[in-house]
Amino acid sequence: MAKTTPTYPTQTQPFSARQRVSNRLIGLFRISPTAVIGLLIILFFGVLALFSPWIMPHDPVSSYTDRVLQAPSAEHWFGTDGNGMDVFSRVIYGAKYGFGIAIPAVLLSLIIGVPVGLIAGYRGGLLDEVLMRFFDGLRVFPSIILALAVVAATGQSLLNVVLVLGVLDSPVFARVVRAEVLALRSSNFVESAVAAGNPTWRILFVHLLPNAIQGAMAQTAVRAAWAVRISATLAFLGVGVQAPTPEWGAMIRQGAEFMVSGQWWVALYPGLALICMVFGLNLFGDGLQDLMDPRRRAAK
Amino acid sequence: MTLQRFLLRRALMVIPLMIGVVFITFMLVRVGGLDPVGRLAGPTATQAEFDSIRENLGLDRPLWEQFGIYLGNVVRGDLGESWLSNRPVLTDIKERAIISLELLALGVGIGTLIGVPVGLRAAFRPNGRFDQLTRILSLLGFSIPTYWLGLVMIFVFFYLLGWAPPAIGRMSLLVSPPDTITGSYLIDGLLTANWQAAWSAATQLVLPVICLAIVSAAPILKQTRAIAIEVLASDTVRYAHACGLPEHIVRRVVLRNSAVPVLTFVGTEVTGLVGTMSLIEYVFAWGGLGQYGLNAIISGDFTAVQGYVLALALFSVLVFIAIDIVVHLIEPRSELS
Numbered sequence: 001m002a003k004t005t006p007t008y009p010t011q012t013q014p015f016s017a018r019q020r021v022s023n024r025l026i027g028l029f030r031i032s033p034t035a036v037i038g039l040l041i042i043l044f045f046g047v048l049a050l051f052s053p054w055i056m057p058h059d060p061v062s063s064y065t066d067r068v069l070q071a072p073s074a075e076h077w078f079g080t081d082g083n084g085m086d087v088f089s090r091v092i093y094g095a096k097y098g099f100g101i102a103i104p105a106v107l108l109s110l111i112i113g114v115p116v117g118l119i120a121g122y123r124g125g126l127l128d129e130v131l132m133r134f135f136d137g138l139r140v141f142p143s144i145i146l147a148l149a150v151v152a153a154t155g156q157s158l159l160n161v162v163l164v165l166g167v168l169d170s171p172v173f174a175r176v177v178r179a180e181v182l183a184l185r186s187s188n189f190v191e192s193a194v195a196a197g198n199p200t201w202r203i204l205f206v207h208l209l210p211n212a213i214q215g216a217m218a219q220t221a222v223r224a225a226w227a228v229r230i231s232a233t234l235a236f237l238g239v240g241v242q243a244p245t246p247e248w249g250a251m252i253r254q255g256a257e258f259m260v261s262g263q264w265w266v267a268l269y270p271g272l273a274l275i276c277m278v279f280g281l282n283l284f285g286d287g288l289q290d291l292m293d294p295r296r297r298a299a300k
Numbered sequence: 301m302t303l304q305r306f307l308l309r310r311a312l313m314v315i316p317l318m319i320g321v322v323f324i325t326f327m328l329v330r331v332g333g334l335d336p337v338g339r340l341a342g343p344t345a346t347q348a349e350f351d352s353i354r355e356n357l358g359l360d361r362p363l364w365e366q367f368g369i370y371l372g373n374v375v376r377g378d379l380g381e382s383w384l385s386n387r388p389v390l391t392d393i394k395e396r397a398i399i400s401l402e403l404l405a406l407g408v409g410i411g412t413l414i415g416v417p418v419g420l421r422a423a424f425r426p427n428g429r430f431d432q433l434t435r436i437l438s439l440l441g442f443s444i445p446t447y448w449l450g451l452v453m454i455f456v457f458f459y460l461l462g463w464a465p466p467a468i469g470r471m472s473l474l475v476s477p478p479d480t481i482t483g484s485y486l487i488d489g490l491l492t493a494n495w496q497a498a499w500s501a502a503t504q505l506v507l508p509v510i511c512l513a514i515v516s517a518a519p520i521l522k523q524t525r526a527i528a529i530e531v532l533a534s535d536t537v538r539y540a541h542a543c544g545l546p547e548h549i550v551r552r553v554v555l556r557n558s559a560v561p562v563l564t565f566v567g568t569e570v571t572g573l574v575g576t577m578s579l580i581e582y583v584f585a586w587g588g589l590g591q592y593g594l595n596a597i598i599s600g601d602f603t604a605v606q607g608y609v610l611a612l613a614l615f616s617v618l619v620f621i622a623i624d625i626v627v628h629l630i631e632p633r634s635e636l637s
Binding site (some may be wrong): 034061069137139140141142143144145148149152153225229233236237238239249252255256259260261262264267268271274275278279282283286 | 308317320321325328329435436439440442443444445447448451452454455456459466568571572573574575576578579582583593594597598600605609612613616617
């Protein structure tokens with residue numbers, strides 16, 4: 001009988017990308033079950049946004065002139081608004097605006113903020129000093145006031161809201177990346193890359209970026225929550241997206257006047273949807289930060 | 301560094317910041333798409349009327365010249381007149397600043413009184429039931445749109461229950477406001493023994509203050525918890541434990557050592573909460589500086605926007621200086637710099 005060597009389950013190869021993702025998710029659930037709940041909430045709104053034409057019982061922008069301001073009923077679950085439009089369908093459609101603004105805005109912030117942070121952290125000196133002072137100066141103003149002023153001044157379109165939010169939020173990512181680069185700048189792998197004659201752009205984007213990006217990625221969900229919230233606030237103030245667009249903030253604006261006369265459903269439901277989506281993003285973002293920041297995890 | 305020298309240095313540092321702020325807002329409102337001329341002239345205006353308005357406002361001159369004139373006026377304490385109401389911007393801002401400060405101080409004050417003790421308690425038993433609950437609640441607080449919360453509160457407490465007065469501003473229409481001393485109806489009513497006015501002002505304040513307190517408590521709670529957890533792991537607290545001090549004394553040590561970072565955080569939060577407060581003012585028709593600023597921005601009233609932004613920047617800077625001083629008083633070790 002041949003002697004068999006016992007085999008032990010060993011990990012001989014590095015994890016594949018897919019395994020890494022699934023490991024992360026399992027880790028996420030262990031560390032923070034609330035983050036998984038957040039993820040589920042986000043997925044729920046994602047389904048609403050993607051499949052809204054099949055979920056919505058009515059057209060979100062066609063008005064039933066004979067059914068203005070009707071209370072919730074079997075036909076209109078969330079009632080109808082001042083134009084006789086179905087609030088339920090409009091709330092579902094609103095998820096599209098949530099994602100449609102948040103995702104490109106956060107991507108834009110990353111595209112601007114990450115390189116700025118890389119360069120400022122690596123170069124240091126006057127450029128870094130000026131940039132950081134400028135970002136500090138921006139902090140003097142509440143973000144909503146800043147966003148409102150810039151959108152009002154540069155033109156009120158959906159695209160502009162996305163651009164403004166993306167630009168205004170980029171310092172958040174720049175700061176995080178800069179801090180990481182400062183810590184990595186004098187480490188051996190960077191110095192050897194310099195010694196090997198790599199051009200600066202290659203050191204920045206090939207050597208430093210993968211090591212410095214994690215903190216920024218951990219911020220993305222929370223920043224998306226911010227973008228959803230601020231864009232809705234702008235619409236509530238009548239800036240950017242205009243009524244009767246089925247955007248949640250604009251819908252709350254439409255419903256505001258009816259709150260004192262008792263037609264609560266027009267403003268209540270879009271507000272609830274907004275809270276749920278922002279809450280989901282915040283829950284997920286909170287867990288994401290715990291997962292990627294060992295110090296925060298240890299503090300738990 | 302002595303206090304006087306510190307204040308002097310800070311005051312000097314404010315000047316370049318202010319010039320920068322004036323410059324950026326000036327360029328932003330003019331280069332951007334805001335055009336008050338069309339609104340002022342009305343739909344039936346002729347080209348000649350357009351031109352004369354433009355000339356009256358000085359908009360026909362080159363940008364740098366407009367900026368020079370404006371900066372010169374600001375230095376002399378003249379913020380110009382609102383283009384829409386023709387009232388001096390400085391007077392408008394002075395009158396309204398007190399109104400907003402009253403709301404902000406009460407709201408953030410109560411928010412701090414909620415957030416700090418709750419955050420500390422959560423930190424004493426991390427991941428306990430209380431901690432889990434407050435963590436969810438504070439995340440919820442982060443997620444609630446302020447203006448929506450205000451609307452729902454108006455609906456519930458005014459329309460449904462009838463407990464709160466209508467959201468028509470700072471005083472019931474049936475009560476005549478008290479004589480002006482500070483500008484805050486509540487304080488003026490109390491000072492002049494005008495109880496009716498003071499009561500009306502107080503009842504009007506309740507909903508907006510609660511609203512602001514809820515929204516401001518969330519970040520304060522979260523940050524206090526994080527700070528206290530770090531302090532709990534510090535050598536100071538470990539030493540206190542090692543000495544066998546009773547739990548309530550150790551907690552006092554934690555509180556004392558968390559005070560400075562918590563206070564600094566509240567100070568930086570106040571600036572952001574000005575935005576939140578503006579929205580609350582907007583919903584409750586409060587008529588303070590926040591609402592004034594929002595309206596000025598939305599309606600494209602250049603001079604009013606510039607004055608408002610300047611006031612905001614000045615306020616933030618003053619808050620930061622005040623925090624530095626208070627921190628120095630609590631912790632004389634810390635340098636004023």
